[in-house]
Every structure is written in structure tokens, then in C-alpha cells.
Amino acid sequence: MKSQVLSLALASSAVRGVLATVSYDGAKAIRIPVGEDVIPVMKIIDQLQLPVWKGVGADGVPKANSNVDLVVPAEKAEEFGSMINGINIEVMHEDLGASIAEESSAADVSAEAVNLGTWFNAYHPYADHLQFLTTLQSMYPSNSEIVTSGASVAGRAITGLHFYGAAKGKPAVVLHGTVHAREWISTMTVEYVIYNLLSNYTTNTEIKGFLDKYDFFVFPVVNPDGFVYTQTNDRLWRKNRQTAPNSNCLGRDVNRNWNYRWDGAGSSTNPCDETFKGSQPSDSPENQGLSAFLNNIQATQGVQLYMDIHSYSQLFMTPYGYSCTARVSTANANLATGAARAIEAVYGTDYIAGPLCGTLYQVAGGSIDYAQDVTKAKYVFTIELRDTGNYGFVLPPAQIRPTVLETWQGFRYLFTNMVL
Structure with a gap:
């Protein structure tokens, strides 16, 4: 394994140094x-x-x-x-304000270095997440490259890492997190997949097999504007930061904006609602970039697995979201159940597996329905990470490491049991 210290030239302050303009003190x-x-x-x-x-x-x-x-x-x-x-x-x-302050104050960064041994003990500023990707790529230049899937409303590149084994061009695993800006644990979980696969490629036979079998395209933050806003203004912001016609309310729910089953129950037409679907299907630049990227990968090498990572509720779900009666793929259902059990086996964290609509709620214009029926990815899932409601979106830093470790076992189960 290569050195666990990443040398960073950090452009941002630690999370604890950023003062939010929306106060939750006493809430x-x-x-x-x-x-x-x-x-x-x-x-x-x-x-x-x-x-x-x-x-x-x-x-x-x-x-x-x-x-x-x-x-x-x-x-x-x-x-x-x-x-x-x-x-x-x-x-x-x-006191929600106190919980947010405690969550943010645990950021473990310095101007000189980030130690990967402690990276998953704390949450981090957006600029540091970008540097995390850049530095990992520089550590493994022969089997990784920085990729982007378009840009956000504010022009921030939607940045990810493409990594692979001996050669690239194999069936693809596409993972992304933080489409909903406040779901910080999803960022850390996706980054752990990158770190664990790359850092163990030369020393772990099983992981070498995964990387020699699949190409991985992993995007920790696909809603960068919203994510930055949670660190500078409102910790609990969900949507992107796009304007809406004839409204002072900002933001679209990028996961209600996919151009499939868009105009149905399970999304909102009100720009002030957190599930606002947009004025037109795929009218958010983040969604346009993601869908084009996904379809291009399918056309060039095939998408073996697509996963959209969220929090919270501890659910491992298959399509569909738009309908509670649509047929569920048996292969997806069996893999979801197996992955949920694999996660539970680590710390006993209970996960429920099932189709999105019946397990959580109805979702129109959602990512996994699009990936299943438009992109036609072979296996499609979404996961809601810890917890079930003790902390909700403000999950303490002490739970980052156990969350990423147990969730890795779910990913591992999928990578092992998927059929090409």
C-alpha cells in the first residue's frame, strides 16, 4: 500500500472556520x-x-x-x-445548532497534509474533496484519471475519478453521491470505495480481480453548488442552486429532474418545495451532464452497475420509484437483499431491501428509473445510508468510519456476485 499521507495545497478553510448564515441554534x-x-x-x-x-x-x-x-x-x-x-x-x-457545530468542528485537515488514516474520521470542505481525488490520481497515475460529467449552475466541474486495473474499457461501475447537498455521509462513503480499491489493488487479490474486471467511474459530489452552500450558508440545504421562473425560491431537486417518468406523482411543481422537479425534464445542468455521461459510457463500454448513494434510512433499493406496481428485476432484487445482509453482518446495522416506491416513497423523474429503462444499465440500485433517525442528516463524525466500512461490504457483495 502506498503512503497514507496525502500532501495537499488546501485552498479552503476547515469546515469549522465557515460561518453559516442560517442558524439552527435552539432548534x-x-x-x-x-x-x-x-x-x-x-x-x-x-x-x-x-x-x-x-x-x-x-x-x-x-x-x-x-x-x-x-x-x-x-x-x-x-x-x-x-x-x-x-x-x-x-x-x-x-439543539440542532449545537449538533451541527460539533459535526463541523471535527474536520481533520491542515494546510500541509491530510492523513488517510484519519480522513474518514471527519467531514471536509469541498475544495479538500477535490484535492483528495487529484492526489489519489497522482498516487496511481497508471490506472486512474480525473473525469468530469459537465458543470453545475455556478460552473463548478462535476468531478470524479475513473480507475481500472491492467487496462481500461471494460464494463463500467458508475457510483455517485451528494446529489442532495445535505447528505454529507454519502460523500465520504463514495470516497472510501475509491480509496479502498485503489490503495489495495496491488496487495489484495480480490480487489485486483474487481479492478481487472470492471472500470470504475466514481463521483463523490454531483451537486457541488448545493454542497458548498451547506458549508457556507445552510447545513440542511437539499437542492441545487438554480433559479426558477417567476419565483424567488432557488433550486431543483436533481433527483426529480431525470428525463423519464418526470411528470408524475412523487415530485413537486412548486419551486419552493424540496422535491421541485424543475420546469422541464433535465433542465438542470447537473442532470444534463450526468445523463449524457451515463449514456456515453453505456454506448462505449456498457454500464454493469449504476448506484446513487443517499442518506438516511438504512435502505438498499431497486427500481422503480415512479410506480409501486412496476415489475422488479429478480436479479436486482436478489443482489439488493444479499448486499443488505452483507452490510448488516459487520456491525448489526439493520437494512431493508426492496423497490424504491414501496420501500421509501414514490419518486418521479428519479435516477434509478432512468438508469434502468433509458440507459439500460444491467444492475441498478440506490442506497439510503445511516441512520434510521437518531441523528438524521447530521450524522456525527464518529459514525463516518463504521458507515463506510459496513457499506463497503455491500459494495463488495455486488462486485463479487454480479454476472457479466
Whole structure:
């Protein structure tokens, strides 16, 4: 294995040095159980205009017999308390602002070097993630190259790493994370795949077999503008940073913007909603770049595996999102189940496997439906990483390493059991 110290010329400050303009000080992240009657919880959300993390569809309606995770700002705490009427709520974050500060303060970077032994112990600024890719490529120049899949609204290149074994041009594995900007754990998980495969290629027979069998195209951050915004302005921002016609609200949900089953249930037409699908299919530059890149790889060498990495909920899912009755590929279903069990075997972290629509919620214009039916990738999955709601999107740095290690076993299961 090569040296675990990456020499970096870091252009950015550590995450802890960036002051966000949206304050969550005193806010609470709350889990509310929803019974058969969803109206009481929906009334609380609508009347108080509470940001929802999980548990409602694109129409804003909570899912019956489930849970809704939401944020209660400090100034609305008293009114919220008067409305819950004895509902047995669970507090995920007593002070969300304090949790965010603790999460960001753990960034382990310096102006001279990043030690790969500690890289997966902390979250990092966007510029450092780019340098992580550049330096890894420089460490393994004979079997890797920097690639891009277009640019963001602000002109940031969507940067990834193409790496391979003895030769390139084999069937491709395409992985990407951070399409939703606040899902920081997805960035780290995707980067671990890169690091683990490249650094062990010459010493681990199994990993050498993976790289000699497949080309890997891995993009840790495919929504760079949104990701930067979470580190400078609003930690919980989800969408890209694109303007919308006749609206002051910014952003499209890039994972509701794919040009397939775009105009259906499971997305929003309201530019202010977090699942805003855009004005037209694939009208976000991030989506245009990703879809063109994916289809080009399919045309030139074939896409063996496509995976879109998200958080949170601990789910390993197959197409489809647009319909809960569409036929599910048996091969996809079997691999998803096996990968979920492989993840669980590491630390006992429970994962549920199943089709996206029935397992999570309905999604229109989603990535995995496009990859399955338009690109026609052979195997297609999306994963929701840790956790199931103790911390939600603000997953403590102490959970980065166990998350990436257990998720690697899911990837390993796929790489081992996929059939060419």
C-alpha cells in the first residue's frame, strides 16, 4: 500500500472556520409517530410550516403508520408543544445548532497534509474533496484519471475519478453521491470505495480481480453548488442552486429532474418545495451532464452497475420509484437483499431491501428509473445510508468510519456476485 499521507495545497478553510448564515441554534429535530389518521400531523406541519426531513411524500402528506422527522425552530417550540396533544414524540437533536457545530468542528485537515488514516474520521470542505481525488490520481497515475460529467449552475466541474486495473474499457461501475447537498455521509462513503480499491489493488487479490474486471467511474459530489452552500450558508440545504421562473425560491431537486417518468406523482411543481422537479425534464445542468455521461459510457463500454448513494434510512433499493406496481428485476432484487445482509453482518446495522416506491416513497423523474429503462444499465440500485433517525442528516463524525466500512461490504457483495 502506498503512503497514507496525502500532501495537499488546501485552498479552503476547515469546515469549522465557515460561518453559516442560517442558524439552527435552539432548534430541535423531532420524530413524530403517524397513525392511521395522518391529518393531525399534517396540520402541525402545515400550520407551523415546519421543515420535514423524512416521512412525507412530494404532496406533503405524511405516510400512515410511520414516522415524520422534522425540525422545530426555537421560536415555534411553544406553539408546537401546544399542538402535539400528548403525542409521544422522540427528540433526535435537543439543539440542532449545537449538533451541527460539533459535526463541523471535527474536520481533520491542515494546510500541509491530510492523513488517510484519519480522513474518514471527519467531514471536509469541498475544495479538500477535490484535492483528495487529484492526489489519489497522482498516487496511481497508471490506472486512474480525473473525469468530469459537465458543470453545475455556478460552473463548478462535476468531478470524479475513473480507475481500472491492467487496462481500461471494460464494463463500467458508475457510483455517485451528494446529489442532495445535505447528505454529507454519502460523500465520504463514495470516497472510501475509491480509496479502498485503489490503495489495495496491488496487495489484495480480490480487489485486483474487481479492478481487472470492471472500470470504475466514481463521483463523490454531483451537486457541488448545493454542497458548498451547506458549508457556507445552510447545513440542511437539499437542492441545487438554480433559479426558477417567476419565483424567488432557488433550486431543483436533481433527483426529480431525470428525463423519464418526470411528470408524475412523487415530485413537486412548486419551486419552493424540496422535491421541485424543475420546469422541464433535465433542465438542470447537473442532470444534463450526468445523463449524457451515463449514456456515453453505456454506448462505449456498457454500464454493469449504476448506484446513487443517499442518506438516511438504512435502505438498499431497486427500481422503480415512479410506480409501486412496476415489475422488479429478480436479479436486482436478489443482489439488493444479499448486499443488505452483507452490510448488516459487520456491525448489526439493520437494512431493508426492496423497490424504491414501496420501500421509501414514490419518486418521479428519479435516477434509478432512468438508469434502468433509458440507459439500460444491467444492475441498478440506490442506497439510503445511516441512520434510521437518531441523528438524521447530521450524522456525527464518529459514525463516518463504521458507515463506510459496513457499506463497503455491500459494495463488495455486488462486485463479487454480479454476472457479466
